[in-house]
Amino acid sequence: MPELITRRGWLATAIKAEAAPVTTHRAAQLLAASPWPTSGRNTARKDLRALAARGLLVAVDTDGRRAYTPDRSAA
Template sequence: MPDQPTRRAWLLAAIQRDARPITTGRAEQLLATTTWSCHRNTARKDLRALAARGFLRPADADGRRTYTPTTTGEDGRS
């Protein structure tokens, strides 16, 4: 059986392909297209976890938290 990506790995790949700032709502929409059950709180926690590991950079825009991909993650690879 091939290795299946985790929900967070899949979300990170989708964000990197999109290459625009992402909100919790957009992350929730992306995850809704998968087999993983996802609600707003799960999407928010996933975005925070990816930011804590250095894969996303959080920013506040117009009173909303957005995230953009960084060039390196916790392992230092780009």
């Protein structure tokens, strides 16, 4: 049986592969190429905030914009 993965789990894994902090815009681009391609910008924003609340991502401010990086200590 194939392993089930949630949209947020998929996004967290995709963000770990990114070299730079991920903005909402970039998260929406990642989700557009995912098994959930109809997810929009608002969904990406909520997913990023939820992943940060769970301790998987860390919110950082880059050039006055909110971005997220993986929490390396959670790995």
